[in-house]
Amino acid sequence: MGAVGDELRVGVIGVGVMGADHADRLADRTEGARLVAVADPDVARARELGDRLGARSGADALELVAADDVDAVVIASPGAAHEEQVLACLTAGKPVLCEKPLTLDADSSLRLVRAERDLGRRLVQVGFMRRFDPEFASLRESLAAGRLGRLLLLHNIHRNLAAPNERFRSEMTVLDSLVHEVDVARFLFGEEVAAIQVLSPTATSTAPVGVVDPQVAIFTMAGGGVVTNEVFINSGVGYEVRTEAVGETGSVTVGTWEGTVPRDYRTRFAAAYDREVQAWVDANLRGEVVGPSMWDGYAASVVTTAGVESLRSGERVTVQLADPPTEGVVPQPLSQPDPRSKDAS
Numbered sequence: 518m519g520a521v522g523d524e525l526r527v528g529v530i531g532v533g534v535m536g537a538d539h540a541d542r543l544a545d546r547t548e549g550a551r552l553v554a555v556a557d558p559d560v561a562r563a564r565e566l567g568d569r570l571g572a573r574s575g576a577d578a579l580e581l582v583a584a585d586d587v588d589a590v591v592i593a594s595p596g597a598a599h600e601e602q603v604l605a606c607l608t609a610g611k612p613v614l615c616e617k618p619l620t621l622d623a624d625s626s627l628r629l630v631r632a633e634r635d636l637g638r639r640l641v642q643v644g645f646m647r648r649f650d651p652e653f654a655s656l657r658e659s660l661a662a663g664r665l666g667r668l669l670l671l672h673n674i675h676r677n678l679a680a681p682n683e684r685f686r687s688e689m690t691v692l693d694s695l696v697h698e699v700d701v702a703r704f705l706f707g708e709e710v711a712a713i714q715v716l717s718p719t720a721t722s723t724a725p726v727g728v729v730d731p732q733v734a735i736f737t738m739a740g741g742g743v744v745t746n747e748v749f750i751n752s753g754v755g756y757e758v759r760t761e762a763v764g765e766t767g768s769v770t771v772g773t774w775e776g777t778v779p780r781d782y783r784t785r786f787a788a789a790y791d792r793e794v795q796a797w798v799d800a801n802l803r804g805e806v807v808g809p810s811m812w813d814g815y816a817a818s819v820v821t822t823a824g825v826e827s828l829r830s831g832e833r834v835t836v837q838l839a840d841p842p843t844e845g846v847v848p849q850p851l852s853q854p855d856p857r858s859k860d861a862s
């Protein structure tokens with residue numbers, strides 16, 4: 518049911534790079550949380566981590582979800598496993614922090630939206646942690662306060678040192694990496710993405726043969742704004758994430774790191790992950806769920822599914838959301854007046 522009290526007992530599913538990082542965070546530096554269990558089909562990995570952090574370990578994710586002493590679950594398995602595991606949490610009535618992407622395609626994400634809707638209450642926060650990054654959060658506040666005027670353009674850069682594994686082909690750049698930029702665009706504009714086109718520039722010779730890397734994606738927002746995105750997996754430099762927001766009265770860039778470029782996201786977004794997980798625990802202890810919703814996860818999956826189609830065809834693809842948004846969980850639109858509207862003061 519999720520604990521309402523002063524301690525949330527958490528189980529983590531999937532303890533590779535991201536899951537192990539979250540497990541450390543829950544065990545060491547998240548107030549009100551206790552890590553009680555970890556599950557991973559790589560039992561040796563799960564055991565080593567569980568032993569180090571004082572949590573029990575096992576191979577079976579669904580057994581972890583069902584356990585009486587697990588109040589809430591963090592899912593950090595690969596995206597292909599998310600649907601079954603999120604559904605199990607919904608069935609058990611347990612709150613979930615599910616790493617992005619919610620799932621790897623629009624249809625499975627829609628099934629999850631409908632399952633949560635049938636339950637009649639929110640249980641899922643999706644791990645779009647950039648919303649908790651101090652710079653991205655304050656950019657959203659500046660935009661909402663109208664400090665840059667009406668938002669016209671975003672320019673996003675997202676580079677990795679190298680691919681995480683050999684299964685990371687061209688589609689994964691869209692589904693697993695670009696999905697962050699989709700969420701950033703929806704978060705900062707407060708609107709849905711209406712269309713996407715993915716371009717395939719000359720590939721770097723360090724990418725495996727046949728892999729499109731870098732990629733450039735262009736989003737057209739529902740209100741007509743445009744978002745350009747470079748996603749470069751095998752950059753050979755490090756993890757660089759920057760966003761420049763261009764409004765009618767000024768521009769702001771977030772993510773300009775001085776000094777050494779971090780190797781990966783765990784350094785770059787350490788504060789964002791800490792704040793994300795703390796917000797999830799705090800909300801659960803109050804009996805609430807906050808942060809990016811199942812709807813946000815679904816809307817992003819629809820855009821990335823269209824993005825994969827565009828990557829293959831080279832054409833611009835229109836984005837179609839199947840259901841009306843779930844009330845109360847869509848991103849708050851920016852409340853800035855459109856200066857061209859006759860009602861604007």
Ligand SMILES: NC(=O)c1ccc[n+]([C@@H]2O[C@H](COP(=O)([O-])OP(=O)(O)OC[C@H]3O[C@@H](n4cnc5c(N)ncnc54)[C@H](O)[C@@H]3O)[C@@H](O)[C@H]2O)c1
Pocket residue numbers: 530531532533534535536556557558559562578593594595596598616617618644645646681693782786
């Ligand atoms: N928010 C972020 O910035 C961020 C960063 C990295 C990864 N992620 C996300 O976290 C998730 C995990 O990514 P990662 O980089 O840690 O991957 P990883 O390959 O390092 O780890 C995945 C782990 O899951 C285990 N696993 C495989 N199938 C499983 C299953 N069915 N049930 C349970 N565990 C299973 C693997 O054995 C492995 O230990 C992905 O959804 C990824 O997109 C998010």
Ligand SMILES: O[C@H]1[C@H](O)[C@@H](O)[C@H](O)[C@@H](O)[C@H]1O
Pocket residue numbers: 676677681693694697782
């Ligand atoms: O596997 C990682 C991970 O999923 C991160 O969230 C993303 O920022 C990286 O680009 C990707 O390579």
